[in-house]
Amino acid sequence: MPALSRSVPALVLASATGLALTGCAAPADPAASTDGLSIVASTNVYGDIASSIAGDLATVTSIIDSPAQDPHSYEASAQDQLAIANADLVIENGGGYDPFIDILVEGSETGAVVITAATLAGIDDDHGHGDDDHAEEEGEEHSEEEAAEGEAAEDDGHGHVEGVNEHVWYDLHIMEQVAEAIATELAELDADNAAAYEENLAAWMEELEALEGELEAAAEQLGGGTVASTEPVPYYLLAELGFDDETPAEFSEAIEEGADVPPLALQQTLDLVASDELVLLAYNDQTASPETERVREAAEEAGIPVVSFVETLPDGEDYVSWMRANIEAVVGALSPA
Numbered sequence: 001m002p003a004l005s006r007s008v009p010a011l012v013l014a015s016a017t018g019l020a021l022t023g024c025a026a027p028a029d030p031a032a033s034t035d036g037l038s039i040v041a042s043t044n045v046y047g048d049i050a051s052s053i054a055g056d057l058a059t060v061t062s063i064i065d066s067p068a069q070d071p072h073s074y075e076a077s078a079q080d081q082l083a084i085a086n087a088d089l090v091i092e093n094g095g096g097y098d099p100f101i102d103i104l105v106e107g108s109e110t111g112a113v114v115i116t117a118a119t120l121a122g123i124d125d126d127h128g129h130g131d132d133d134h135a136e137e138e139g140e141e142h143s144e145e146e147a148a149e150g151e152a153a154e155d156d157g158h159g160h161v162e163g164v165n166e167h168v169w170y171d172l173h174i175m176e177q178v179a180e181a182i183a184t185e186l187a188e189l190d191a192d193n194a195a196a197y198e199e200n201l202a203a204w205m206e207e208l209e210a211l212e213g214e215l216e217a218a219a220e221q222l223g224g225g226t227v228a229s230t231e232p233v234p235y236y237l238l239a240e241l242g243f244d245d246e247t248p249a250e251f252s253e254a255i256e257e258g259a260d261v262p263p264l265a266l267q268q269t270l271d272l273v274a275s276d277e278l279v280l281l282a283y284n285d286q287t288a289s290p291e292t293e294r295v296r297e298a299a300e301e302a303g304i305p306v307v308s309f310v311e312t313l314p315d316g317e318d319y320v321s322w323m324r325a326n327i328e329a330v331v332g333a334l335s336p337a
């Protein structure tokens with residue numbers, strides 16, 4: 001299957017329709033097999049939060065649910081299209097992270113409500129139109145942006161928006177807003193069970209508030225400092241923990257986009273890692289490359305603690321336990337043994 005881009009929604013629709021008409025051997029669509037509500041999430045992070053709010057009143061399908069997948073370069077399938085077509089509620093990250101969702105929503109006849117986390121976070125989901133840095137960098141192209149919508153997403157092979165950190169699920173406060181939005185939409189879609197959704201939300205929020213307390217205590221204990229990351233997935237969590245991420249932007253952009261790292265940016269990153277300034281290197285296991293391996297080795301040689309982070313929910317964790325494990329990993333790495 002060719003890579004999806006904004007220029008080929010017709011192809012996506014055609015292949016999905018073909019599958020539906022012939023009823024060929026794809027596994028039965030889980031979303032279609034229940035009388036309850038059907039929720040589709042772009043990744044299992046949002047799928048888990050949705051499950052916490054919906055309980056057993058809905059079927060939740062997460063399109064990306066394996067740590068072996070790099071969500072930044074995911075290619076949607078016809079099966080994904082069917083799941084979206086049958087969905088009552090769709091949850092995406094937005095901000096250029098999972099543009100395949102928008103393509104699937106547009107390419108299907110789905111009447112699903114779509115919740116976009118990046119929009120709740122105040123990040124413009126429309127390819128950086130509202131972002132000042134982006135506008136400056138693009139200079140003369142700015143006036144053409146409205147007409148050329150989607151071009152930015154095609155330029156780098158996926159929808160990453162320059163100058164914006166789209167990994168908003170590493171921000172606990174934004175996930176509170178997402179959970180609230182999910183509960184509100186579920187109550188509207190299924191008014192008979194509104195009280196149950198409200199109750200599930202309250203229980204989840206209580207857990208999250210406890211975690212926020214732990215986060216604040218950890219930030220106080222750690223006392224801040226300069227960090228670097230091989231890919232900026234944990235940016236919001238590290239910022240809440242009081243750290244300044246000084247990773248050269250060109251390095252981060254290249255890793256996120258799966259592009260070659262410019263030699264100067266790699267050298268600047270290696271220099272930062274070798275300096276006395278750095279207290280921690282955040283390593284993204286899901287976007288590893290020879291360059292990130294080199295940076296990791298340099299950190300290890302310099303005796304800088306390296307803490308691993310991933311894009312999607314690891315097996316056996318839920319959102320709250322996962323974020324707690326991330327915080328504890330940072331505290332553990334920086335506390336004297």
Ligand SMILES: [Zn+2]
Nearest residue numbers: 072231233311
């Ligand atoms: Zn990422």
